[in-house]
Amino acid sequence: xxxxxxxxxxxxxxxxxxVEPSSMAFEKFQNQISGKKKPLAWFYIAASVSLILGVxxxxxxxxxxxxxxxxxxxxxxxxxxxDLDGWAEDVQQSNSALTLEQVPNASVPxxxxxxxADTKEVPSTVNVTIAQKETSPALEIIAVxxxxxxxxxxxxxKEESEALKEIPELDLESDHPVLVVATNEIEEIREPTxxxxxxxxxxxISGKKKRKSLxxxxxxxxxxxxxxxxxxxxILNSARSLANGSLIADxxxxxxxxxxxxxx
Amino acid sequence: xKLTIKKSINDDEIxxxxxxxxxxxxxxxxxxxxxxxxxxxxxxxxDRDEAEDVMIASLMKVFEKLEQFKGEGSFEGWVRRLVINExxxxxxxxxxxxxxxxxxxxxxxxxxxxxxxxxxENDLLIFVKSLPIGYRTVFNLYAIEGYSHKEIADNLNIxxxxxxxxxxxxxxxxxxxxxxxxxxVDSKLLTNx
Numbered sequence: 001x002x003x004x005x006x007x008x009x010x011x012x013x014x015x016x017x018x019v020e021p022s023s024m025a026f027e028k029f030q031n032q033i034s035g036k037k038k039p040l041a042w043f044y045i046a047a048s049v050s051l052i053l054g055v056x057x058x059x060x061x062x063x064x065x066x067x068x069x070x071x072x073x074x075x076x077x078x079x080x081x082x083d084l085d086g087w088a089e090d091v092q093q094s095n096s097a098l099t100l101e102q103v104p105n106a107s108v109p110x111x112x113x114x115x116x117a118d119t120k121e122v123p124s125t126v127n128v129t130i131a132q133k134e135t136s137p138a139l140e141i142i143a144v145x146x147x148x149x150x151x152x153x154x155x156x157x158k159e160e161s162e163a164l165k166e167i168p169e170l171d172l173e174s175d176h177p178v179l180v181v182a183t184n185e186i187e188e189i190r191e192p193t194x195x196x197x198x199x200x201x202x203x204x205i206s207g208k209k210k211r212k213s214l215x216x217x218x219x220x221x222x223x224x225x226x227x228x229x230x231x232x233x234x235i236l237n238s239a240r241s242l243a244n245g246s247l248i249a250d251x252x253x254x255x256x257x258x259x260x261x262x263x264x
Numbered sequence: 265x266k267l268t269i270k271k272s273i274n275d276d277e278i279x280x281x282x283x284x285x286x287x288x289x290x291x292x293x294x295x296x297x298x299x300x301x302x303x304x305x306x307x308x309x310x311d312r313d314e315a316e317d318v319m320i321a322s323l324m325k326v327f328e329k330l331e332q333f334k335g336e337g338s339f340e341g342w343v344r345r346l347v348i349n350e351x352x353x354x355x356x357x358x359x360x361x362x363x364x365x366x367x368x369x370x371x372x373x374x375x376x377x378x379x380x381x382x383x384x385e386n387d388l389l390i391f392v393k394s395l396p397i398g399y400r401t402v403f404n405l406y407a408i409e410g411y412s413h414k415e416i417a418d419n420l421n422i423x424x425x426x427x428x429x430x431x432x433x434x435x436x437x438x439x440x441x442x443x444x445x446x447x448x449v450d451s452k453l454l455t456n457x
Contacts, residue, residue, distance in 0.1 A: 006435050006442075007407035009379065013388045015408055018299040019306050025316045029294055032324055033287070 275339040282330055294323060297340070301347045307404050308351040310393050322350040348409060352401070352419055359397055379442060382449045391441045399434035406431050 003011075273281075273292045281289020301322060305315035325346050333342055392400060401420065405411040406427070411419070413427040420427070 004407070004435065006438060010388055010392065010403075010438070011408050011410075013383070013385050014303075014307060014392065016300070017303040017307075017385050017389060019302040019315075021298050021302050021316055021319065025298065025302075025320060026294065028317075029298075029320050029323065032320060033290055033327075 279330060279333065279339065282327055290327065293326070297343055298323070300340070301343065304344060304347050305351055306389065307392055307408065308348075308355065308401060314354070318350055318354050319347065321354075322347040325350060348405075349419075355397065355401060356420075375446075379446060383442070383445060387445065391438055391445075394441070395434055395437055398430050399437060402427050402430040403434035403438070 273289070273296075278289050278293045278296070282293060298319060302315060302319045305319045305322075306312070309315040309318060322343075326343055329346070333339065392403065395403065402416055405416045405419070406413065413424045413431075416422075416427040417424045
């Protein structure tokens, strides 16, 4: 195919034509070259700064998480015995040994039981769990802690029966105004005497130990503390003998008896 | 008189130097190709400043894509293609390329062979630059760069027929201009005689 004569003329003349650029063009060229290198340097600076920040943030976060883990573990250890239900499962899984110590500043278990009806249900729930998981030595030791509530219940019974004795019998015929408000006053007086439940510190000892040696150790620990009303096995047996809901039933009986007497 | 001999650097040295980011190699590339590539840009763009900007941007693209040059064909041809693509990209972004203008056919076919001696490069460049943008672009690509209508159609995102019609109209306009220039040249020759 022959090329058009017009096309050929223009191709021959213009294909290799040159146009000299202005001096400004060279300056623009140099500026663009030097401007192109700056972002590259800034890129490396920014990249290294972000890398340092990233690594330091990672280390900081890691340390923070570890400290949070330790804090949460410690918090769980000194938690009130209401949380021992959850602990029981953990202990069963880890198969760790336990020793039981009484916290030095803890109050006497018997005096610490609450008198309000709502709080009475919580210990009994824990006892149910213990009764179902008797096979684990760790659970048996936990049961010791729960037995304090049993003793607390006994003290409650004792205190309530004493309170009933202190309240004079209602004489309807005498129409004495003081007797009408007596029940409410008793409630108001008793509320400030409520003390927190005893705190139990449980220490995990890693490694596997036999059931007997564990119980023996726990027994010794319990004896060395201020638990004066019996040995470890005694407490353990009483915890085992505690039936489901028996604590609630006993407390309810006491309450009903109390109000029945007032009604009379 | 002081005689300075400038050491000529070949394309391989320029390429290797530019790949290492050497400033003197980059300047050598500019000195060797800036005028040639500005000549290309001036055929596509009427405005001189725009042409210079596109030429510089094209050389920057050369530095960016230098690793892609495999040595197949001449380095100058590779640079030229980059410059042409940059010109087309600029036109697509900033100009409305095609204008439908009907052109009457020229009264006669000029004697191109005779004209090649009479007309200078600059005259022909002025003729090309005076073309409407669509005619100019297609004429440059087809007549001077040697693109096919299919390649032009793909590059400019038009149909092959549109490319053909733009080319034929460009030729008619250029014929008119050449005949007028021929008349002027002949009248000058007559007056000189």
